Amino acid sequence: MQNCFHCGLDIIKEERIIFDEKDFCCNGCKTVYEIFSLNDMTCYYDFEKSPGATPLDIKGKYDFLDNEGIVGKLLEFQEDNTAIVSLNIPHIHCSSCIWILENLQRLQKGISTSQVNFPEKKVRITYNTEIVSLKTIVHLLSSIGYEPYISLENYETGKNNVDRSLTYKLGLAFFCFGNIMLLSFPEYFEVKEYWLDNYRPFFRWLIFALSLPSFLYSASGYYVSAYKSIKSGMLNIDIPIALGIIIFFIRSTFDIVMDYGSGFFDSLTGLIFFMLLGKMFQIKTYSFLSFERDFKSYFPIAITKINADSSEESVPVYDIQKGDRLLIRNQELIPVDGILMSEKAEIDYSFVTGEAIPITKKSGDKVFAGGKQMGKVIEMEVLHSVSQSYLTQLWSNDVFQKEVEQKHKSITDTISRYFTPILLLIAFAGFGYWIFIDANIAFNVFTAVLIVACPCALALTAPFTMGNVLRILGKKKFYLKNALVIEQLAKVDTIVFDKTGTITTNKKSNISYEGKKLSEENLILVKNVLRASNHPLSRMLYDFLPESKRYKINDFEEITGKGIQADIEGNQVQIGSASFVGKSEDGNIQQTTVHIKINEVYCGKYIFNNQYREGLANLFEQLSHNYQIKVLSGDNEGERDTLESILPKQTELVFNQKPEQKLEFIKKLQEEGKNVMMVGDGLNDAGALAQSNIGISISENVNVFSPACDAILDAGEFRKLNYFLKLSQKSISTIKMSFALSLLYNVVGLSFAITGNLQPLVAAIIMPLSTVTIVSFVTIMSNFYAKRLK
Amino acid sequence: MSVIYLLISISIVVAIIFFIAFILAVKKGQYDDDYTPSVRMLFDDELIHPKVEKPKIETPTTL
Numbered sequence: 107m108q109n110c111f112h113c114g115l116d117i118i119k120e121e122r123i124i125f126d127e128k129d130f131c132c133n134g135c136k137t138v139y140e141i142f143s144l145n146d147m148t149c150y151y152d153f154e155k156s157p158g159a160t161p162l163d164i165k166g167k168y169d170f171l172d173n174e175g176i177v178g179k180l181l182e183f184q185e186d187n188t189a190i191v192s193l194n195i196p197h198i199h200c201s202s203c204i205w206i207l208e209n210l211q212r213l214q215k216g217i218s219t220s221q222v223n224f225p226e227k228k229v230r231i232t233y234n235t236e237i238v239s240l241k242t243i244v245h246l247l248s249s250i251g252y253e254p255y256i257s258l259e260n261y262e263t264g265k266n267n268v269d270r271s272l273t274y275k276l277g278l279a280f281f282c283f284g285n286i287m288l289l290s291f292p293e294y295f296e297v298k299e300y301w302l303d304n305y306r307p308f309f310r311w312l313i314f315a316l317s318l319p320s321f322l323y324s325a326s327g328y329y330v331s332a333y334k335s336i337k338s339g340m341l342n343i344d345i346p347i348a349l350g351i352i353i354f355f356i357r358s359t360f361d362i363v364m365d366y367g368s369g370f371f372d373s374l375t376g377l378i379f380f381m382l383l384g385k386m387f388q389i390k391t392y393s394f395l396s397f398e399r400d401f402k403s404y405f406p407i408a409i410t411k412i413n414a415d416s417s418e419e420s421v422p423v424y425d426i427q428k429g430d431r432l433l434i435r436n437q438e439l440i441p442v443d444g445i446l447m448s449e450k451a452e453i454d455y456s457f458v459t460g461e462a463i464p465i466t467k468k469s470g471d472k473v474f475a476g477g478k479q480m481g482k483v484i485e486m487e488v489l490h491s492v493s494q495s496y497l498t499q500l501w502s503n504d505v506f507q508k509e510v511e512q513k514h515k516s517i518t519d520t521i522s523r524y525f526t527p528i529l530l531l532i533a534f535a536g537f538g539y540w541i542f543i544d545a546n547i548a549f550n551v552f553t554a555v556l557i558v559a560c561p562c563a564l565a566l567t568a569p570f571t572m573g574n575v576l577r578i579l580g581k582k583k584f585y586l587k588n589a590l591v592i593e594q595l596a597k598v599d600t601i602v603f604d605k606t607g608t609i610t611t612n613k614k615s616n617i618s619y620e621g622k623k624l625s626e627e628n629l630i631l632v633k634n635v636l637r638a639s640n641h642p643l644s645r646m647l648y649d650f651l652p653e654s655k656r657y658k659i660n661d662f663e664e665i666t667g668k669g670i671q672a673d674i675e676g677n678q679v680q681i682g683s684a685s686f687v688g689k690s691e692d693g694n695i696q697q698t699t700v701h702i703k704i705n706e707v708y709c710g711k712y713i714f715n716n717q718y719r720e721g722l723a724n725l726f727e728q729l730s731h732n733y734q735i736k737v738l739s740g741d742n743e744g745e746r747d748t749l750e751s752i753l754p755k756q757t758e759l760v761f762n763q764k765p766e767q768k769l770e771f772i773k774k775l776q777e778e779g780k781n782v783m784m785v786g787d788g789l790n791d792a793g794a795l796a797q798s799n800i801g802i803s804i805s806e807n808v809n810v811f812s813p814a815c816d817a818i819l820d821a822g823e824f825r826k827l828n829y830f831l832k833l834s835q836k837s838i839s840t841i842k843m844s845f846a847l848s849l850l851y852n853v854v855g856l857s858f859a860i861t862g863n864l865q866p867l868v869a870a871i872i873m874p875l876s877t878v879t880i881v882s883f884v885t886i887m888s889n890f891y892a893k894r895l896k
Numbered sequence: 897m898s899v900i901y902l903l904i905s906i907s908i909v910v911a912i913i914f915f916i917a918f919i920l921a922v923k924k925g926q927y928d929d930d931y932t933p934s935v936r937m938l939f940d941d942e943l944i945h946p947k948v949e950k951p952k953i954e955t956p957t958t959l
């Protein structure tokens with residue numbers, strides 16, 4: 107089998123196209139190659155082998171880009187003739203992609219520059235509006251296989267501000283820390299030299315000046331957080347940190363002013379730097395994924411409306427009103443609920459339900475928002491506007507309204523609830539003891555306790571463990587929204603699965619045959635007829651049937667919603683629904699079936715059963731030891747028996763659940779005090795995913811869109827779910843061990859402090875030492891667990 | 897005698913200049929995407945490559 111030079115897919119022998127001594131799988135790929143070779147850009151193929159994608163037919167799809175109002179909303183910048191637009195291109199995946207997209211100006215006049223952001227899969231194009239329009243650019247991109255993804259989400263985004271304050275703070279903290287360290291060296295060695303003694307005040311005040319930006323700006327986040335937590339009555343870890351930093355600063359300043367010593371500015375700035383570093387490490391973002399998606403990222407920006415005088419016009423989706431007539435093309439998404447006006451339509455609701463097999467609708471039927479139209483152009487009349495449609499109404503639920511800043515208390519905060527009072531107690535006890543002996547020492551001890559106990563190591567433990575585990579999981583294709591999710595994963599006691607698309611896969615189908623046995627010759631006929639059809643069921647059945655010879659087909663006809671018929675080698679073959687082959691529908695309509703009729707004789711039917719994911723039974727068996735498992739399904743009970751035979755006995759199965767009911771189901775479990783993890787895939791699970799303590803979205807292709815959730819799991823790794831849960835529990839125990847270790851350091855430090863012996867040099871050694879040991883301990887432990895667990 | 901003041905002041909000023917350069921770079925978004933530039937810098941050579949090779953291919957066909 108040969109692979110296409112452009113896209114790398116297998117070439118079907120009969121369709122092979124040879125051009126310029128290279129093999130292509132289809133005309134689309136060949137055309138792209140032609141474009142590139144004409145423009146002298148064939149080194150596109152040098153960087154990576156077969157990097158391309160087959161361009162899809164997009165006729166009319168981007169007509170809405172003629173509407174200047176819509177284009178204006180998409181642009182990032184526009185002035186005079188210059189415009190800048192950022193387009194999301196899901197196909198970006200290799201260096202060839204970067205090269206071709208950054209050389210767009212050679213393909214199209216009017217584009218001045220284009221720049222790729224690889225991690226975000228975006229290209230930023232600057233162009234001259236006089237010479238070229240956005241529509242032309244989008245068409246150009248589509249024609250070379252890089253179709254941009256433009257959805258309602260892009261609407262009114264314009265320029266978004268990136269928050270870089272942490273980078274500034276970290277940079278500043280490092281600057282101060284580094285310089286202060288250098289300037290502190292003379293003091294560390296305390297060489298009794300005239301020369302050094304002479305310049306001591308200069309060094310000290312310089313250090314003081316350098317510590318100010320770090321103290322005032324870099325550490326500002328801790329003061330704010332500590333203030334907030336005191337106000338809300340929740341003692342978090344930032345209180346002892348902020349307290350430590352402030353005492354550090356005051357004591358050090360006091361030392362310099364009174365000429366007692368050099369102060370602890372080196373340790374202070376080091377502490378701030380390390381803690382910010384921990385914060386930075388914890389933030390690992392998968393910029394090509396989005397965890398905040400709602401229906402907006404699925405829905406088109408504009409749709410074709412048919413005016414009363416039967417002229418067509420592109421209107422923004424938000425402007426659609428009840429009673430409008432809309433035109434929906436092949437592969438377009440239906441943005442609103444409505445009534446079908448055309449005779450027949452096939453609607454694929456896989457976005458919504460995860461079910462891959464399209465549903466047939468007749469004229470007068472209701473069609474719901476979120477379905478994808480397959481087949482010929484249809485017309486529909488609008489029943490509800492976007493915000494009032496069946497699916498989008500889900501988003502008016504409270505779960506989506508409030509921005510919950512911190513849903514849960516983190517493990518560090520739980521510990522610091524005890525830590526802060528105990529720390530203050532020790533500090534005051536030390537102060538109380540020394541005050542009767544020497545007021546000066548008492549003051550020193552009090553501040554030294556707060557300084558040395560400043561829970562730097564404690565505060566670093568969680569970020570470094572979580573950050574590391576986050577990266578380990580990311581490598582195993584389990585992408586978490588942030589580090590807090592790990593803690594939630596460890597707490598889960600109930601797991602709720604969606605059925606369609608989550609524990610079943612829509613990639614493969616389990617096909618069985620019922621009826622008169624087909625002769626070998628007939629099988630070949632059926633396979634050949636199926637070859638010509640693009641219907642998903644035909645494709646699945648085609649892949650299922652054994653390889654065969656090829657025949658020429660005459661009079662092929664595909665009737666939307668019914669089936670296909672063809673004349674082949676003198677035989678009349680009909681494949682399709684029961685009514686199409688003239689057979690009355692039998693009682694069991696819950697099955698998806700395809701009936702076969704050859705030469706006016708009914709043969710039998712192929713039954714499509716759900717294909718459960720690999721390793722499902724095994725996974726559920728493992729999970730059932732530690733968790734309560736429930737399966738929710740939007741479908742009817744047709745699969746109950748099969749599911750019961752695969753899944754462990756205590757699994758609860760609930761059928762016929764609407765999106766809101768799924769949400770309520772989760773809510774009820776939570777009210778019973780359960781920590782619920784929801785695993786789902788489609789938009790209909792979005793409510794349940796948002797309501798649950800942790801929502802995991804399963805995705806066949808993580809670059810494609812998944813509903814808002816806390817984590818995205820690559821469908822191929824589904825059976826490892828138990829491993830992920832175990833690993834998160836282990837990382838929590840790693841954190842606990844490391845807490846014990848850092849408390850040990852605190853005890854050592856405190857013994858210095860309480861006896862009044864804390865020298866700047868001691869502090870300068872203990873602090874980085876504890877940091878380094880803690881960081882290496884948690885990194886080694888979490889890597890160890892990741893390897894050892896199976 | 898006061899050369900130490902001068903030296904340290906100069907070194908701090910130099911450090912501050914580099915620090916400002918860093919801040920400006922962050923502000924301009926140079927650190928937002930840390931992958932693409934690493935690939936992009938390898939392209940420059942490739943760009944010339946087809947232009948040089950092109951006449952070589954064309955000459956035999958015209959002859």
